[in-house]
Amino acid sequence: MNKRGSKWVLIIAGALVYAIGLNAFLVANHLAEGGFVGFSVLLLYKLGWPLGVTFLILNVPVLIPGWRLFGREFILKTTVGVAAVSLFSWLTRSWQMPTSDPLLGALYAGVITGIGLGLIFRAGATTGGSDIIARMMKHFYGISMGRTLFAIDVFVIGIIALIVGLQTAMYSLVALFVSSRTIDFVIQGVNSGKALTIVSEHNGAIASEIHERLNRGTTLLKAQGGFTGQDKRVIYCVVPREEVVRVQNIVSSKDPSAFVVINDVHEVLGEGFTYE
The missing domain is CATH 3.30.70.120 (Alpha-Beta Plaits)
Known part of the structure; x- marks a missing residue:
């Protein structure tokens, strides 16, 4: 398989692993995420809306302008990533592995979702959502992507704390932290x-x-x-x-x-x- 083909395999594989982490550990233990996934999980908990469907719908408004701003290849890869995460989230929705310890669930959720996202990022794609918004803020206003992503995550986790509960938000922050460290490990490689x-x-x-x-x-x-x-x-x-x-x-x-x-x-x- 050539290098270009392997990128698409990484995106699909990463989306599958990420979806498993979301359903089997995050949702199963009533935890949440940041960004658009966090909104999707919140709507799942409160309204019963399917995670995969909501995630796809939320991404459509940012993918369209992103195509014009950031180029065909990047948005095409990201669109595939978004679609794959949405599809696999739907297919694995019944895969539940609840634990008696929320902290254990948060750790497992962070590691598994981090591996999935790391594979997607290594392929030069993203899962859309807040990442594209962050790129737009940098493009139009010069605001760093890290600052925008952090602000979005804090906003989402704050809403979760108010609506779902403070304990859920706190354990979700643990999952976010572990996920970010795992992403770094996957992207940077084992040969450090x-x-x-x-x-x-x-x-x-x-x-x-x-x-x-x-x-x-x-x-x-x-x-x-x-x-x-x-x-x-x-x-x-x-x-x-x-x-x-x-x-x-x-x-x-x-x-x-x-x-x-x-x-x-x-x-x-x-x-x-x-x-x-």
Whole structure:
């Protein structure tokens, strides 16, 4: 299957997983979501309107102008995502897995819906709704998407707190938080690690130790001291999270006064990570 075809498979698969998370854990435990899904769930609880149908109807008014503003491919993928979520929400509506502990239900709902949304986002699509509104606000008014999405979620959860109950809203926030973290994990990939930038007068000895003891590569970058104006070599290396302490111990043993900066890196590709 070519790369383009795999994108559509990801969207469909993500929509199915997301719908299962909504019905089996979120709705089954009387929890809620943010955005348009949150409105759809609220209408399900109070009026009995089908989640999938309501979600599709709510999205139509934003998909039409979105097509003109953001391009054919993006909106086409998003339309497929919306339609697939609506269809699978209808087909899996009887899949219920209620728990005696609402917190457990919120955790499961967050993980499963997060996996589904992460797959959809990896394919370059969205589930429409508040995401398109956020893009419109950025396009017309320059308001950041994150701020708009946060405002919409707070508004929806606030309505849920008033109409359904404060406890439901609180557990729903837990599900939202877990979902957002899971989305990050799915999008960024499992091949994550730590990047270390090491400034030391003993860079040769440190690099050799990293090569020999950890079997990890390093890169020596040309640099110049801002205060002294002297030429320096800066070590840059990427290692799995579990090896960070070992690198720190190597640096400390060779040069206790070395300057070390550690950053998170995601989707690391290459020898030692995606192939040996």
